[in-house]
Amino acid sequence: MRYVPVDEAVNFSLSNFKLxxxxxxxxxxxxxxxxPAKEIRSPVRVPPTNRSAVDGFAxxxxxxxxxxxxNPIPLVLREDKPGKISCGEAVPISxxxxxxxxxxxxxxxxxxxxxxxxxxxxxxxxxxxxxxRAGEDFEQGDIVLSRGTLIRPWHVASxxxxxxxxxxxxxxxxxxxxxxxxxxxxPGGEGFVFDSTSKLIAGYLAEQxxxxxxxxxxxxxxxxxxxxxxxxxxxxxxxxxxxxxxGPGSRDLCVKALQRVGGKILIRGIAMRPGRPTSVGxxxxxxxxxxxxxxxxxxxxxxFLVLPFIEEKLGIIDQRLRFIFAxxxxxxxxxxxxxxxxxxxxxxxxxxxxxDPIMLRGSGILSSLLNAGGFLRIPRNAEGYEAGEIVRxxxx
Amino acid sequence: MRYVPVDEAVNFSLSNFKLxxxxxxxxxxxxxxxxPAKEIRSPVRVPPTNRSAVDGFAxxxxxxxxxxxxNPIPLVLREDKPGKISCGEAVPISxxxxxxxxxxxxxxxxxxxxxxxxxxxxxxxxxxxxxxRAGEDFEQGDIVLSRGTLIRPWHVASxxxxxxxxxxxxxxxxxxxxxxxxxxxxPGGEGFVFDSTSKLIAGYLAEQxxxxxxxxxxxxxxxxxxxxxxxxxxxxxxxxxxxxxxGPGSRDLCVKALQRVGGKILIRGIAMRPGRPTSVGxxxxxxxxxxxxxxxxxxxxxxFLVLPFIEEKLGIIDQRLRFIFAxxxxxxxxxxxxxxxxxxxxxxxxxxxxxDPIMLRGSGILSSLLNAGGFLRIPRNAEGYEAGEIVRxxxx
Numbered sequence: 001m002r003y004v005p006v007d008e009a010v011n012f013s014l015s016n017f018k019l020x021x022x023x024x025x026x027x028x029x030x031x032x033x034x035x036p037a038k039e040i041r042s043p044v045r046v047p048p049t050n051r052s053a054v055d056g057f058a059x060x061x062x063x064x065x066x067x068x069x070x071n072p073i074p075l076v077l078r079e080d081k082p083g084k085i086s087c088g089e090a091v092p093i094s095x096x097x098x099x100x101x102x103x104x105x106x107x108x109x110x111x112x113x114x115x116x117x118x119x120x121x122x123x124x125x126x127x128x129x130x131x132x133r134a135g136e137d138f139e140q141g142d143i144v145l146s147r148g149t150l151i152r153p154w155h156v157a158s159x160x161x162x163x164x165x166x167x168x169x170x171x172x173x174x175x176x177x178x179x180x181x182x183x184x185x186x187p188g189g190e191g192f193v194f195d196s197t198s199k200l201i202a203g204y205l206a207e208q209x210x211x212x213x214x215x216x217x218x219x220x221x222x223x224x225x226x227x228x229x230x231x232x233x234x235x236x237x238x239x240x241x242x243x244x245x246x247g248p249g250s251r252d253l254c255v256k257a258l259q260r261v262g263g264k265i266l267i268r269g270i271a272m273r274p275g276r277p278t279s280v281g282x283x284x285x286x287x288x289x290x291x292x293x294x295x296x297x298x299x300x301x302x303x304f305l306v307l308p309f310i311e312e313k314l315g316i317i318d319q320r321l322r323f324i325f326a327x328x329x330x331x332x333x334x335x336x337x338x339x340x341x342x343x344x345x346x347x348x349x350x351x352x353x354x355x356d357p358i359m360l361r362g363s364g365i366l367s368s369l370l371n372a373g374g375f376l377r378i379p380r381n382a383e384g385y386e387a388g389e390i391v392r393x394x395x396x
Numbered sequence: 397m398r399y400v401p402v403d404e405a406v407n408f409s410l411s412n413f414k415l416x417x418x419x420x421x422x423x424x425x426x427x428x429x430x431x432p433a434k435e436i437r438s439p440v441r442v443p444p445t446n447r448s449a450v451d452g453f454a455x456x457x458x459x460x461x462x463x464x465x466x467n468p469i470p471l472v473l474r475e476d477k478p479g480k481i482s483c484g485e486a487v488p489i490s491x492x493x494x495x496x497x498x499x500x501x502x503x504x505x506x507x508x509x510x511x512x513x514x515x516x517x518x519x520x521x522x523x524x525x526x527x528x529r530a531g532e533d534f535e536q537g538d539i540v541l542s543r544g545t546l547i548r549p550w551h552v553a554s555x556x557x558x559x560x561x562x563x564x565x566x567x568x569x570x571x572x573x574x575x576x577x578x579x580x581x582x583p584g585g586e587g588f589v590f591d592s593t594s595k596l597i598a599g600y601l602a603e604q605x606x607x608x609x610x611x612x613x614x615x616x617x618x619x620x621x622x623x624x625x626x627x628x629x630x631x632x633x634x635x636x637x638x639x640x641x642x643g644p645g646s647r648d649l650c651v652k653a654l655q656r657v658g659g660k661i662l663i664r665g666i667a668m669r670p671g672r673p674t675s676v677g678x679x680x681x682x683x684x685x686x687x688x689x690x691x692x693x694x695x696x697x698x699x700f701l702v703l704p705f706i707e708e709k710l711g712i713i714d715q716r717l718r719f720i721f722a723x724x725x726x727x728x729x730x731x732x733x734x735x736x737x738x739x740x741x742x743x744x745x746x747x748x749x750x751x752d753p754i755m756l757r758g759s760g761i762l763s764s765l766l767n768a769g770g771f772l773r774i775p776r777n778a779e780g781y782e783a784g785e786i787v788r789x790x791x792x
Contacts, residue, residue, distance in 0.1 A: 156599050181491075183490070324720055353717075366554055370551075392747075
C-alpha cells in the first residue's frame with residue numbers, strides 16, 4: 001500500500017474538487033472574519049481635501065518662518081472663517097476641517113495666543129505641518145481589500161472611512177462532521193470513551209470564522225447507519241469530514257459506508273504521523289475527508305490537509321502569522337516513509353523563541369495539545385533536527 | 397503637564413479599578429474564547445483502564461518474544477472474550493476496548509493470522525505496545541483549565557473527554573464605545589469624515605471573544621449630549637471608552653462631559669506616541685478610557701492600555717503568541733519623553749522573521765494598519781534601534 005505524501009494529498013484535493021460557494025452582501029458590522037468575494041478598491045480619496053490634523057490656526061507657512069516664543073509674529077485673525085486667506089492672515093480651525101485656500105499649514109492652539117483681532121504665532125511651521133493631505137490615507141483606486149482577505153477590524157474601519165456600507169463576501173462554507181465509533185459517546189453517556197475528537201476539530205474549524213460547522217453526532221459502528229448519515233450530510237454540506245473507522249480493522253466502516261452510497265475513495269492512507277490512515281474520498285463531486293478517530297491525528301489531518309485545502313480553494317489571505325521560526329530545545333528524529341508532525345511548546349528564551357518538543361507518540365494523547373503552540377514538520381526520510389537548530393513552527 | 401508612562405497608566409488602572417464580573421454556566425458548545433472563572437481539575441483518570449489502541453489481539457507479551465513472520469507463534473484464540481486470560485492465549489480486541497486481565501500488550505490485526513481455534517502471531521510486542529495506559533491522558537486531579545485560560549478547541553475537547561458537560565465562566569465583559577466629533581458621521585452621512593476609529597476598536601475588542609462590545613453611535617461636539625450618553629453607557633457597561641475630544645482644543649469635550657456627570661479625570665495624557673492625549677477617568681468606580689479620535693492612536697490605546705488592563709484584571713491566560721522576535725530592516729528613532737509605537741510589517745526573510753517599519757507619523761493614517769502585523773515599542777528617551785537588530789514585536 002502506498003501512502004501519499006501530505007502535500008501531494010493537498011494538491012490532489014485541490015485539483016480534483018470544486019467548491020462552489022455563492023456570495024452574499026453583508027453590512028460592516030457582520031464582516032469580521034469573513035472573506036470578500038472580489039477585490040475592493042477605494043472609490044474616493046481620503047481625505048478628500050487637505051484638512052487640519054489639530055485644533056489651531058490655519059495660515060500660510062511662509063508668513064511665520066521666524067516665529068518663536070521670543071519672536072511672536074502677529075497675524076490678522078479672521079474669525080469670520082473665510083474660504084480663502086492671504087499670507088498675513090490666520091483662521092481658527094478645528095481638527096478635521098478643510099484648510100481654507102491660501103493656507104498650507106496649521107499652528108497648534110498652544111503655540112498661538114489671541115490678542116484682540118490678532119493672533120500671535122509663537123512657533124514656525126513648515127508647509128503641510130499639522131495637515132492631513134488629500135489622499136494621504138487612500139487614493140482613489142487603491143486596493144483596500146484583496147479578494148480572499150480574512151477580514152480584520154482595520155479592514156472594516158477602512159471600508160467605513162471610504163463610505164462603503166456593504167460588501168460581497170462568500171457565504172459561510174458548510175462543513176459537516178460525522179464522528180463514528182460504538183465505543184464513543186457524548187460526555188455522560190454510555191461509551192468507554194467520551195467524544196473529544198469531533199469537538200476538537202469542529203471547534204478548530206469554527207474558530208476560523210468563515211465556516212458553519214455542524215456536528216452530526218456520534219454514529220455507531222454500522223456501515224448502513226454511517227452511510228445514511230453521510231448521505232444526509234451530503235445534502236447540506238460543502239465538505240464532509242468523518243472521524244474514526246479508517247484503519248484496516250474490523251470496525252473500519254467509513255470507507256465501506258462511503259462506497260455503499262456511491263462514493264469513491266481517492267486516497268487511502270497518507271504518509272503522515274500521526275494520522276496515517278487519513279483518507280480522501282468523493283461523493284457526487286463533494287470532498288469527503290476521512291480522519292482518524294484519535295484526537296491528535298484528526299487534528300493534524302484538519303490543520304495540514306483539510307484547512308490548507310479550504311484556504312487555497314477560497315484563496316484566503318490571512319494576515320495573522322501562521323508560522324514562526326524558533327530554536328529547538330532538544331533533538332527530534334524523522335521517520336522512514338512518513339512526514340512527522342511533532343507538537344512543540346513555544347516560549348521566549350532570551351531574544352528568541354524556543355520550541356520544546358512534546359515527546360509523546362500517542363495520537364490519542366489529547367492533553368498533549370493543551371500546551372502545544374505549534375507543530376514541527378519533519379520531512380519523510382529526514383534524519384530530524386538537532387537541539388539548537390532554528391526550525392519553522394506551524395502555529396495552531 | 398506630566399505625561400504618565402504607559403506601563404504606569406496600566407498599573408494605576410489595575411490598582412484603582414475593580415471589575416466585578418459575575419459568572420455563568422455554559423455548555424461545551426458555547427465555550428470557545430470564553431474565560432473559566434475557576435480552575436478545573438480532572439475528576440477521573442483517562443483512560444480509566446488500560447485499553448487497546450488498535451484493532452488486534454490482546455495477549456501477554458512474554459508469550460510472543462520470539463515471534464516473527466518466519467517464526468509465527470500460535471496462541472489459543474479465545475473468541476469468547478473472557479475477562480481474564482493466561483499466557484498462551486489471545487483475545488480479539490477492538491480499538492478502545494479495555495484489556496482483559498492477564499494481557500499486557502496488543503498485536504495488530506495485520507501481524508496475526510487466524511487459523512481455526514488458534515491465532516498465529518507474526519510479530520513480537522513489548523509490554524504495553526499498542527495499549528493506551530490508564531491515566532496516560534489525564535490523571536485524576538490534573539489541571540485541565542486554569543482560571544483565566546482563554547478557551548480553545550482542545551480545552552473543550554478535554555472537558556468532553558473527562559465527561560464534563562458545563563463550566564463556570566465569566567459572563568461577557570460589557571464595553572461601551574462612545575465616538576465623538578461633529579465632523580464625523582457614519583458612512584454615507586453628512587460629516588467631513590466617515591467613522592473608522594470606533595469600528596476599528598470595537599472590532600478589535602469583539603475579536604477577543606469574551607466581550608460584548610456596544611457602539612453608542614457618533615455623538616456631536618456638545619458637552620451636555622456627550623455627558624448624557626456617558627451616563628447612559630454607565631448604566632449598562634463595565635468599561636466605557638470614548639474616542640475624540642481629548643486634546644486641548646475648543647472641541648475637547650469628553651473630559652468636561654465626564655466631569656459634568658460627576659466623573660473624575662485620573663490621568664490626563666500618556667507618554668506615548670501616537671496617542672498622547674489618551675486619558676483615564678472614573679465614573680462612580682467604573683473605568684472610563686478617553687482615547688484619541690484618530691484611528692491609529694486609538695488603536696494603540698486599546699492594544700497597549702485598555703486590553704492589558706482587561707487581561708490582567710480577569711487574569712487571562714492566552715496561549716496564542718502575543719509577541720515574537722524579528723530582525724529590524726531599517727533604523728528607527730526614539731523620542732524624548734514618549735514611548736513610541738512603530739507599526740511594522742512582518743514577513744519571513746530566510747530563516748527568521750523580518751520587521752519592516754512603516755514610516756508614517758500620522759496617527760490618522762488608517763491604511764498603515766492594513767499591513768501592520770505588529771508594533772515595535774521604543775522606550776521613552778531611548779535612541780531607537782539599528783537596522784539588523786533583533787527586536788520584540790507585539791502582535792496585533
